[in-house]
Amino acid sequence: xxxxxxxxxxxxxxxxxxxxxxxxxxxxxxxxxxxxxxxxxxxxxxxxxxxxxxxxxxxxxxxxxxxxxxxxxxxxxxxxxxxxxxxxxxxxxxxxxxxxxxxxxxxxxxxxxxx
Amino acid sequence: xxxxxxxxxxxxxxxxxxxxxxxxxxxxxxxxxxxxxxxxxxxxxxxxxxxxxxxxxxxxxxxxxxxxxxxxxxxxxxxxxxxxxxxxxxxxxxxxxxxxxxxxxxxxxxxxxx
Numbered sequence: 706x707x708x709x710x711x712x713x714x715x716x717x718x719x720x721x722x723x724x725x726x727x728x729x730x731x732x733x734x735x736x737x738x739x740x741x742x743x744x745x746x747x748x749x750x751x752x753x754x755x756x757x758x759x760x761x762x763x764x765x766x767x768x769x770x771x772x773x774x775x776x777x778x779x780x781x782x783x784x785x786x787x788x789x790x791x792x793x794x795x796x797x798x799x800x801x802x803x804x805x806x807x808x809x810x811x812x813x814x815x816x817x818x819x820x
Numbered sequence: 821x822x823x824x825x826x827x828x829x830x831x832x833x834x835x836x837x838x839x840x841x842x843x844x845x846x847x848x849x850x851x852x853x854x855x856x857x858x859x860x861x862x863x864x865x866x867x868x869x870x871x872x873x874x875x876x877x878x879x880x881x882x883x884x885x886x887x888x889x890x891x892x893x894x895x896x897x898x899x900x901x902x903x904x905x906x907x908x909x910x911x912x913x914x915x916x917x918x919x920x921x922x923x924x925x926x927x928x929x930x931x932x933x934x
Contacts, residue, residue, distance in 0.1 A: 709863070736920065748864070748910060748924040761921060796864065800920065809922065811856075811864035 707731040709812035711797050717818045721786050726815045728780045728797030736800040737780045738809070739772065741765070741793040748796065754780065787819045822847045824911050826925035833901050834933045841896040841928050843911030851913040853894040854922070855885055859907040867909075870894060881905070906932045 710729045718724050730737055739751040753760040754772050769785045780799075784791055797812040825844045833839055845851055852871050856864040868879025875887040885896045894911060911925040 738920075740922070747926050748912075748922075750921045750923070753921065763921075798864075808866050808869070809920065810866075813861070813863040 707810070709797055709799050709810050711795075711812035711815050713815055714813065715816045715818070717820065718787055720789060720819055724784045724787055724791075724817060726782045726784075726795050726797075726817070728782075728799075728812055729778060730780055730797070730799035731801070731810055734799040734801050734810070736760075737772075737774070738798040738800075739782045740796040740798060740811075742796065742814075743790075743793045751782075751795075784817075787817075789819050792817055792819045822851065822913055822915060822923045824913050824923050824925040826909075826911055826928050828928045829926070830929045830931065832931040832933060835903050836900050839896075839898045839901045839905070839930070841909050841911075841930070843894045843896065843925060844892050845894060845911075845913050846892060847913065847915060849915070850889065851915055853885075853887060854912045855879065855883070855894075855896045856910045856912060857881075857907050858910065858927075864910065867896070901930075901932055903932045903934060906930055 712727045737754040740748050742748045750763050752762040752766045771783045774780050794814045794816050796814045798809045800809050823846045827842050854869045855867040857867050858864050867883050868877050868885055870877050870887045878884050883898050887894050908927045908929045910927045912922045914922050
């Protein structure tokens with residue numbers, strides 16, 4: 706079964722450091738998303754990405770966040786200067802071209818711990 | 821704005837017993853509704869989804885869910901729970917507009933007693 710893979714599975718970083726989380730989407734998928742889940746809280750939408758540009762972003766996705774697809778395969782989330790409150794599980798998700806009926810496939814998540 | 825509520829934070833059932841996990845949504849029109857499961861150390865896996873048509877939808881692993889517009893609910897059910905069903909379950913919705921932005925509930929953790 707096709708799957709979305711994320712690396713690293715867990716990263717510990719110091720406050721103020723830059724972090725890049727990576728995602729390899731399912732090969733024929735065109736829509737990419739990042740969600741996050743702070744411990745004990747809801748899974749929250751961060752950003753959607755299609756055709757090499759951001760389609761939509763939430764209030765959480767401020768200037769310290771960026772996304773790109775640098776090599777046509779990986780889809781990355783960069784946090785420029787991490788804060789304690791960025792500690793969370795970050796999920797990458799991808800979707801094919803099935804319209805709103807299409808299934809969103811999630812990766813296993815990257816746990817970020819900011820000290 | 822949409823919201824999804826899962827009233828039960830943690831539910832414990834005996835293996836073989838029936839299960840119902842509650843989910844309520846708030847949205848004027850009929851939303852797109854989903855149930856996801858997350859096993860420890862795993863990603864979110866789609867169990868089932870509802871867009872329109874038959875209000876009782878069947879999913880994987882023997883789960884089903886029923887959409888009830890009058891109650892704004894989309895409860896997940898399973899007639900006989902297996903120990904491997906122990907996981908966290910998330911209800912989610914989106915409006916069908918924009919870029920498929922899912923709104924999640926806080927999740928219900930299911931424990932299964934042998």
